[in-house]
Amino acid sequence: MSFASVLFALFLPAVLLGDLLLQGRPRARKTFLLLASYVFYGSWDARFLLLIAFSTGVDWFVGGRLAEDRPDRERRRLLALSLAANLGLLGVFKYCDWFLDSLNRLLALGGLGPLPLAHLILPVGISFYTFQTLSYTIDLYRRRIRPARSLLDFALFVAFFPQLVAGPIVRASEFLPQLERMRRPRPEDAARGLYAVLAGLVLKIVVADTFGARAVDPYYADVEAYGLLGSVLAHHFYAFQVYGDFAGYSLIAIGCARMLGFRLPVNFRAPYAARSMAELLRRWHISLTTWLRDYLYLPLGGSRGGPWRAARNLSLTMFLGGLWHGAAWHFAVWGLFLGVVLVGSSLREARSGPPRPGFLRAARDIFLTFHLWVLTGVWFRSPDAATAFRVYSTWTRLDGPLFEPWLLVMLAAVWAGHLAAPRLHPWLEERFVRAPAEVRGAVLVLVLGLLAAIQAGAQPFIYFQF
Amino acid sequence: MPLLRTWLRTLLGAVLMALLTNAAAEATGWRWRNTSDRDQGYLVFPVYREQARSPEVVFLGSSLTRWGVQARLLEEELSLREGRPLEVWNLGVHGGTAPQLREAGRIAFSKGAPRLLVVEARPGFWNERRTDPSVLFYWRWFAPLDETLLGLLDRPWAWTEEGLVRAVFGARALWRQGQFLLQPALAERWRKAELLDREERGSFWPRLAVLEALRRPETVDEALWARALARKEERLALLQPFASGHAWRGVLEELVERCRAAGTRLVLFLPPVSGVLQEAMPPGLREAHLAWMQEVAGPEAVVLDLDPLGRRLGPAHWFDLDHLNARGAGILSGELLPRLRGLLEEAPR
Numbered sequence: 001m002s003f004a005s006v007l008f009a010l011f012l013p014a015v016l017l018g019d020l021l022l023q024g025r026p027r028a029r030k031t032f033l034l035l036a037s038y039v040f041y042g043s044w045d046a047r048f049l050l051l052i053a054f055s056t057g058v059d060w061f062v063g064g065r066l067a068e069d070r071p072d073r074e075r076r077r078l079l080a081l082s083l084a085a086n087l088g089l090l091g092v093f094k095y096c097d098w099f100l101d102s103l104n105r106l107l108a109l110g111g112l113g114p115l116p117l118a119h120l121i122l123p124v125g126i127s128f129y130t131f132q133t134l135s136y137t138i139d140l141y142r143r144r145i146r147p148a149r150s151l152l153d154f155a156l157f158v159a160f161f162p163q164l165v166a167g168p169i170v171r172a173s174e175f176l177p178q179l180e181r182m183r184r185p186r187p188e189d190a191a192r193g194l195y196a197v198l199a200g201l202v203l204k205i206v207v208a209d210t211f212g213a214r215a216v217d218p219y220y221a222d223v224e225a226y227g228l229l230g231s232v233l234a235h236h237f238y239a240f241q242v243y244g245d246f247a248g249y250s251l252i253a254i255g256c257a258r259m260l261g262f263r264l265p266v267n268f269r270a271p272y273a274a275r276s277m278a279e280l281l282r283r284w285h286i287s288l289t290t291w292l293r294d295y296l297y298l299p300l301g302g303s304r305g306g307p308w309r310a311a312r313n314l315s316l317t318m319f320l321g322g323l324w325h326g327a328a329w330h331f332a333v334w335g336l337f338l339g340v341v342l343v344g345s346s347l348r349e350a351r352s353g354p355p356r357p358g359f360l361r362a363a364r365d366i367f368l369t370f371h372l373w374v375l376t377g378v379w380f381r382s383p384d385a386a387t388a389f390r391v392y393s394t395w396t397r398l399d400g401p402l403f404e405p406w407l408l409v410m411l412a413a414v415w416a417g418h419l420a421a422p423r424l425h426p427w428l429e430e431r432f433v434r435a436p437a438e439v440r441g442a443v444l445v446l447v448l449g450l451l452a453a454i455q456a457g458a459q460p461f462i463y464f465q466f
Numbered sequence: 467m468p469l470l471r472t473w474l475r476t477l478l479g480a481v482l483m484a485l486l487t488n489a490a491a492e493a494t495g496w497r498w499r500n501t502s503d504r505d506q507g508y509l510v511f512p513v514y515r516e517q518a519r520s521p522e523v524v525f526l527g528s529s530l531t532r533w534g535v536q537a538r539l540l541e542e543e544l545s546l547r548e549g550r551p552l553e554v555w556n557l558g559v560h561g562g563t564a565p566q567l568r569e570a571g572r573i574a575f576s577k578g579a580p581r582l583l584v585v586e587a588r589p590g591f592w593n594e595r596r597t598d599p600s601v602l603f604y605w606r607w608f609a610p611l612d613e614t615l616l617g618l619l620d621r622p623w624a625w626t627e628e629g630l631v632r633a634v635f636g637a638r639a640l641w642r643q644g645q646f647l648l649q650p651a652l653a654e655r656w657r658k659a660e661l662l663d664r665e666e667r668g669s670f671w672p673r674l675a676v677l678e679a680l681r682r683p684e685t686v687d688e689a690l691w692a693r694a695l696a697r698k699e700e701r702l703a704l705l706q707p708f709a710s711g712h713a714w715r716g717v718l719e720e721l722v723e724r725c726r727a728a729g730t731r732l733v734l735f736l737p738p739v740s741g742v743l744q745e746a747m748p749p750g751l752r753e754a755h756l757a758w759m760q761e762v763a764g765p766e767a768v769v770l771d772l773d774p775l776g777r778r779l780g781p782a783h784w785f786d787l788d789h790l791n792a793r794g795a796g797i798l799s800g801e802l803l804p805r806l807r808g809l810l811e812e813a814p815r
Contacts, residue, residue: 006627020470187472194476406648437472441479449487449637453645 001043026182037161058085059133066140067147082137098327125165136172162256168267168287185261191433196255208244211237227400235374275365277345315339334379487636496639510668520578521553527586528562556668579728587734605629731813732767738776
């Protein structure tokens with residue numbers, strides 16, 4: 001059940017209505033939301049529910065014991081159990097076939113026969129809820145949070161449907177206190193939530209799907225037909241396709257949660273308006289980058305031990321972050337490439353201090369940063385290394401087609417909207433929230449009509465595959 | 467409860483806007499203006515509604531009718547014979563499912579009563595269990611909300627989904643006009659399509675192209691025919707379920723009633739099926755279908771069986787297993803037109 005589907009458009013009002021009828025009964029509300037979340041997740045494949053139940057059960061068990069006063073050695077064992085269970089799940093379902101395939105290539109070099117692949121289905125959202133539950137046990141191990149009050153609270157924290165499948169990755173410290181309070185949603189939450197949902201759908205269907213179907217897919221179907229300009233433009237489209245897809249999903253998730261009275265963290269802050277790669281990653285998929293920072297980069301040593309050690313830790317973190325996005329070597333190369341670029345950017349930031357003011361300087365920095373992102377993005381989109389190299393090889397030519405003029409006009413409009421987003425977005429939101437509810441309903445129909453006019457068969461969210 | 471009140475007011479605004487935009491799209495004819503080439507055939511509806519009065523003859527059917535030449539040739543012949551311009555409109559649309567024909571039937575009578583209503587009636591066309599994209603078009607463009615909601619558990623979810631999206635067809639149509647601003651070339655293409663529909667009265671092939679095609683010696687495209695044969699099973703699956711007694715019945719009864727009330731002569735004709743498919747069709751299917759149609763349509767309606775013609779047509783007359791090429795369609799017209807001419811002479815003026 002994708003957010004951009006009619007089924008979800010029926011599911012969400014049903015959940016809102018159920019939640020509304022149960023106001024004043026917190027336990028019943030939580031039970032209802034948990035059941036709704038399982039229905040949502042089970043709509044992909046009911047078997048996935050077993051995995052989420054397993055993950056929930058293990059971390060509830062581990063969390064309960066970590067909260068008790070136990071010797072450090074035992075606490076370490078409990079944490080290891082949680083890590084092994086969650087990363088084991090991820091390893092089996094996400095990386096098993098990739099590992100076996102890579103091994104088979106090595107074996108083939110030695111003339112040995114291939115090992116059979118497992119051909120397991122990748123359960124949607126497994127990378128997200130695994131990281132979410134891990135944050136719970138790690139934070140408990142570090143004694144930074146209190147345990148969930150009940151299994152119901154913990155199960156709902158893991159499975160809460162708005163962010164279950166593609167984030168934002170919510171920390172227990174952010175969500176469990178909200179479950180303890182179970183605040184009643186107010187009319188303002190309804191308005192702000194609806195705005196976020198509509199904005200997210202527009203980003204997903206108008207920007208991401210249009211750019212994907214009309215520019216990126218045709219480009220990748222025949223990369224060699226294009227020259228430098230066509231290729232760079234294709235990657236501008238791709239950059240906004242990924243942004244629209246994932247930021248769109250995050251906004252819908254934030255909006256749905258808000259309508260139910262919950263707050264989820266902001267996940268994107270106009271990343272392409274960043275003036276350095278380090279800043280771009282601070283604005284991009286914030287819940288993942290901060291997760292990687294807190295649970296991987298800092299435990300590796302962070303920036304302690306000098307610039308070379310910091311560079312190593314950063315590169316390793318980004319390499320693993322790349323692999324988190326997908327079990328394929330091109331994602332690993334993308335992560336590593338991004339890590340190297342980020343090291344350079346961080347060193348430069350450390351040497352020259354924060355960016356200096358000035359319109360032209362800002363424009364130059366944004367231009368350079370975005371094109372570094374584009375340079376690395378080739379590895380993210382290319383299905384394999386050979387395609388990525390083919391893309392780069394076309395950058396020596398100036399010939400080749402561009403894109404239809406209306407697409408270029410739309411790209412320019414999206415760029416302008418993105419750069420103006422920090423002011424435009426709150427302004428629009430305030431207008432929407434302050435408007436009478438009837439006007440908001442009318443806007444809803446107009447936006448749905450726009451989505452129906454554009455939608456040429458719903459495209460799956462890119463981040464579902466992660 | 468303030469929250470409940472907020473949601474109810476939001477819902478009220480949504481319903482009002484949906485009604486307003488739907489009515490606006492209907493009144494302007496924008497409902498049928500869209501950007502999908504496959505749906506372009508629906509443009510004929512608003513163009514038809516622009517006419518001052520009803521034509522002499524209206525054809526209803528699927529792509530076989532839309533791409534056929536019978537309507538075009540009948541108009542030529544009648545005009546020559548009568549010595550005055552006579553109008554024959556072709557309201558054939560892709561899919562030709564029962565509910566699409568219901569809508570087309572309503573539109574056919576919107577300008578008064580034609581003297582003859584000629585309806586293509588091959589069993590599979592009116593089969594609502596079909597799974598090809600044409601059926602999705604029906605749910606996207608035609609299905610009324612009550613039909614979408616009733617029996618939603620009894621059909622593929624994708625169809626219901628399209629039917630529900632249709633509730634905002636007005637807003638969708640309004641946005642579609644915006645696309646013409648972004649893509650002037652598209653607007654030009656649609657303007658030409660509208661012009662063609664207006665000039666050719668819904669027939670896909672312009673008059674000159676038909677005449678030229680009929681004169682041109684055809685050569686068999688072996689590769690195309692082989693591809694069509696490879697898809698035989700898929701085609702057969704569309705024909706065999708034979709759901710005539712299901713969705714068809716209500717539509718046919720509605721058409722019969724309209725014709726009766728308006729004094730229009732109803733003609734149901736079974737178009738030819740290519741020999742390859744005929745061999746594979748269950749025995750007795752055609753006869754059962756013809757008998758059933760006659761029973762539902764009553765004695766006033768004329769049922770014409772042109773199916774046997776399929777045995778005389780070879781690969782040179784088809785461009786796939788379903789659709790006749792211009793030459794095949796010319797032969798079909800040669801069989802059909804004399805009978806229609808006779809019926810038209812008998813029909814009240």
